[in-house]
Amino acid sequence: MLPIISTIPLRQMASGDVLSLQVYKFIGANPGKKVYIQSNLHGAEIVGNAVIHQLIEFLWMLDNTDLIGEIWLLPACNPMGTNQRSHHFSSGRYCAYEAKDWNRIFWDYEKNIYKNNKNKENQLLAFARSQLDLDLEQIRNNFLYAIKQQFVKILDDINSECGVPYTDKFSYKLQSLSLNADYLIDIHSSTNQGLDYLYYFRDREESAKFFLLDFGILLDEYDGDAFDEAFIKPWLALEECFFQLGKTVKFDVEAWTLELGRGMEMIPDSVSKGVRGIKNYLKQKGVLAEDFKLDDFPPKNNQMSFKTKSKAxxxxxxxxxxxxxxxxxxxxxxxxxxxxxxxxxxxxxxxxxxxxxxxxxxxxxxxxxxxxxxxxxxxxxxxx
Structure with missing residues (x-):
């Protein structure tokens, strides 16, 4: 199965050179979920590029009937950070010009509607109340439409004569590719020397086990500025609103940050764990066809230890x-x-x-x- 390859201009440098993103889109014969996978948002955290490379090779060998839905892969998603150096060392955790963490710059729908609406506390609750008699798919479509309606307004500033800081344009580009995904995977590594684990959000423990890692950390406190947080935070907030109204709703929307190994290295064992876990996740979530067999198919669930971020x-x-x-x-x-x-x-x-x-x-x-x-x-x- 050949991917659709899209090259997206990102930034023109003073030299006239243009930095770009490149997205590999694998689209199955049958409609289904959209999976978005990116790597290297922090410049020194390069391991995810090797993971994505192996996933591209894996998907390349499939028939389009083996894939239900679509998978978008974006390696080296932050060329500014990836190319940043200090002597022999990759840095690239911060935008040096704006002094911002590259993973703390993203647009949060929930904050945005609160900022622009006088009735701050009731807007999401009112939306939930208006959807009480609808099925889950209709609610999802309606809420995604509401998010997109607010998100597209960012373009007014980007296209204005005044322009915007580069981090605003960069964050818009990444989020525009992932906003309508069902499952989002952002691959990182420790800035220092770390173990292989994942960050996850509430009520997603069962899916977390599909990644076959030894432990996961629940993000019980977050502000929505990180890439995974900005993606899933509105959906978690809407689930909470339905709970307040006496209705249990859980959207099949998931966001994960995989932490694999350490910065500036592509450790083979960490790469292998990342590839193996993502393949199993795709299989268990029904993105790979039911009759498709993975080599050395791993167990459905992994014995996994769960920790809480605020307890670290x-x-x-x-x-x-x-x-x-x-x-x-x-x-x-x-x-x-x-x-x-x-x-x-x-x-x-x-x-x-x-x-x-x-x-x-x-x-x-x-x-x-x-x-x-x-x-x-x-x-x-x-x-x-």
Missing amino acids: TKYYATVGGMINSRIALGAEVKVGEQLYQILSFNKQGKLPTTVDIFASQDGFVYDVSANQAVNEGEFVLGII
Whole structure:
């Protein structure tokens, strides 16, 4: 099955060169769900590009009858971030010109309608009330139409003589490709050294298991500015409105952020886990035909541990120095157990000292800093 390849101009540079996006669209013989998968939103987090490359090779070999619906793949979705360097190191987490995190710039429908409507608290609730007698598919179509009606207004500013900051145009381009998706997958990696896991949203635990990863983190607190949050937040809010009205509604709309390995590397094991999990997710969600068989077909559900984002604790250096004897990534820890030691070379005419840091909670280490030389207040490790 050959994809439809679309090249989308993104930004003209001072040199006259134009940065572009390239989308690979695989469309099945029968209609169904739309899956949107992107990678490399943060410049140093390149592992998802290898995942998407292998998915393209996989889909290329299918017949169009094997695919129900369509899959859109967008590797290297942020060329500005991907190309950003500091000496030998990829950075690209922030737009250097605007000092913004590339994954905290997205348009949130819920915030937008509150900003532009005097009756802020009742607009979503009123919409839900007007849909009480309709079936789920009609409600979904009507709400998606309402979202699109607000979203398209952004073009007025983009096309004005005044123009807009680049992050506004960039975020509009990505969201315009994904706004009508049913399932969204944004592939990241740790900025430091991290495990393979995913972020998910409430009431989606069963689908999370399809990715066959060891653990997932529930985003119980979010503001809607990240890519996955901006996509699913309106649907979660509408579900809550129906609940207030005494009707249980759950849309088949899902958003995932896969965290695979560490920055600046495409670790083969992390790539393999990402590809395997996404294939299984597509199969279990009915995007791959029922009679299509995956090689070495994995179990339907995976034994998965679920954690909550607000329960995670990040440890920051209490003094400047060098990290010594740090506990290993993935290690289980108990309250009071030593996590690491800082070698502090003070400038007070005294001998160097060591500072021992101990765990304030039970859990396991899911993220550690890449640099073991830290200034006071810099990140050392995370426990959840």
